Amino acid sequence: MPTPDTALHDVIVVGAGPVGLFLACELRLAGCSVLVLEKAQDPRSPLKSLPFGLRGLSAPTIESFDRRGLLDDLQARAPDRETPAAAHWMQPGRRPGGHFAGVQFFHDQIDSAQWRYRLPGPIGGVASDMASIEAVLANRLEALGVEIQRGYSVETLQASGDGVTVQAGDETARCRWLVGCDGGRSAVRKAAGIGFAGTDPEFTGYSVQAELADPAALRPGRHHTAAGMYTFAAPGTIAMVDFDGGAFHRTEPTRDHIESVLRKVSGVDVSVTRLVAAATWTDRAYQATDYRKGRVLLAGDAAHVHSPLGGQGLNLGLGDAMNLGWKLAATIRGDAPAGLLDSYMNERRPLGAQILDWSRAQVALMRPSASSRALAAIIRDLIETRDGATYFAKRVWGVDIRYDLGESHPLVGRSAPNFELSDGGRVNQHLRRGAGLLIDSGADPALRAFAARWGDRISYVAAAKTEPLGVKAALVRPDGVTAWACDEVDDLTGLAQIAMRWFGQPKDFAQSPTAH
Structure with a gap:
């Protein structure tokens, strides 16, 4: 394991997930010296590959990758919609656009003409897996001359008026600015003393790859039941939600436990003969009280956590990185106007709070109760209408994101349209x-x-x-x-x-x- 460079870096980014990698790319593109520290020795994980790692990318994420010349590389790695691992999301036939608590909407229902300040053309529908996203970003970071130092877990930090000293194991690293992109249990956030507040979980969610004695016993697709919800793609890809207050999150799922929960949630006497892989998650919805404390900043899950329903977490974190990178770089260069770095939290924290509430609303619809089923029936009727599908699409795809920049023109605060230019480009x-x-x-x-x-x-x-x-x-x-x-x-x-x-x-x- 290499030793972190002891030179004074402009920025140390803690965490080499997609958010940390994207932010490091942004900072290096702007000429900043960057060190990336990552706790995990090996970037590979079955949870990052198909089927568990599949993510739908929002319009802002797709635009960000395009604006940095990374979209073609990402699309070249896109999963084949015909593979069994992807089939549960990228269904053949009628093209799904996304869902709200499992209630699906489709592309043919959406009236994109309602979004006046977006140019006509495809908006949603790009999917990738976490492993591919990280590989594309890591390749770009390597090309920019930044090395990821793996096997270093941040334990303590000391911040002063002009920099931050980080203790990672037996090693010490110094920087002018420190950014925690190290997940929901962020060591950087805790060491900096930044609060984390929100709502506790109602359920334990499971992502499972298993071998079943009789796969035909389970109906394919997504199903709400008297005990929770499950989604099944043959022969053995399962996602399920058990409303147990999050009791089994962060435990090591066993075959017996997964079989028990699957029987409970599905109501089917199904047998799990072999557990290939399993991970747990919850609907805990927490947000950092501050995104910045002195020279320490937070982005991604270190700043906000919520359930993965609708695939909003990755997109929200990458949006943090895109928003923060150029502002922090300008601050380091010395040409930032007063308050520029503060605008990071002012713009991103309200959006994070909105996404957390979007997640909570989906949980309310998923509860195994008569009132939730009645409400779900109403949402299903609404989402089948053209206006309803368009509303849910703009929220899920991030089409309606607009920062309040204090200007009256309706395009201000929105993503710039990808206009055709006189030089033939866009x-x-x-x-x-x-x-x-x-x-x-x-x-x-x-x-x-x-x-x-x-x-x-x-x-x-x-x-x-x-x-x-x-x-x-x-x-x-x-x-x-x-x-x-x-x-x-x-x-x-x-x-x-x-x-x-x-x-x-x-x-x-x-x-x-x-x-x-």
Whole structure:
């Protein structure tokens, strides 16, 4: 096992899951020195591969991978929808778009025309497994020259006004900033003294791969029962929920125990002849009271945990990384405006709280009670309508995410549309170096000169098409969020104020009255 570099790093990222890897890539892309520490010696785990590791990726996640040039690599590793391991999610025939507490909605029900500020085209439906996501990100991190140091568990930390010292086993590492991406039981969060508050679990969930004496005894698909819920894909992929208050979470499931719970939940006298693999999870919904304490920050499950229902946890964590990376890098470079790093928590914590409530609502619908079954019947009727399916799709896919940036234009705070550009490319391609972007549909020399004042912090590009949205110009943050947009370009004073809010002072600040 190598020894962590004792040099003073700009950032130490604790945790080499998808969130930690994505964040490390963002920081290194911006020129920061990064050290990644990971507790696990071996990144491989059956829980990261099919079928357990399968994840549906939201629109913001797909866009983030595209904006960093990683989407093609990820799609090249996409699971075959015909394989048995993927079949329980990627069903043939009518294309499922997702579910709410097991109540399915489908692509053919969704009216994407209701989402005015998104360009027409495919939005949902990309799936990957955790192992592939980590492999793509680890390859990018290696190409950027960052090594993951494995086998190091953070035990204590000491923070001061100008840095953090981390004790990992017998080794010590130093950094200017420390980010905990080390999961729901985050050692970084605990060592930093950051609170974690929320609601306790109602159930133990099980993900199981097993051999059954008579697989035909269980009906394929998802089923609500008098004792809980189970999903079965032949010959032996099982997910089930037992409303026991989370009593068996973090225990080592045995064959006898899995058989007992399966019989209880399914109501079928089924026999498990061999347990291949099993993992437990719960609906515990907790959130960090702060995402930052001094020079210590949290992202991903270290900042928020909830049930995996609907596959929102990974997407939420990757969104944290995309939001935090460029802001922390600007702070390290010294060109961040006041309050930029604080905007990380201000933007991400309310979204995290919303996702936790979305998870809690699904649990309420899953309870094995007459009232929950009655409510589920109403939700099923609603989700079968075009407006209902569209509502659930926008929530599950993250299409409705909009940060409150204090600006009136309805595109501001939303993901920037992937406009076609005059150079033949698209917006996402121009975001790959991690800088801001000023999009101009009119090839206005004044806008080109405006962007140049910020040097390499803001690129300029002329758009060939902004229809059907009618946007004449837009300023996009490095994370792809629209910071400013207008339907007619008539005054650059307001644009200058917004640009300084996100990108700091321009190079010619002292000489330019417009910048003031």
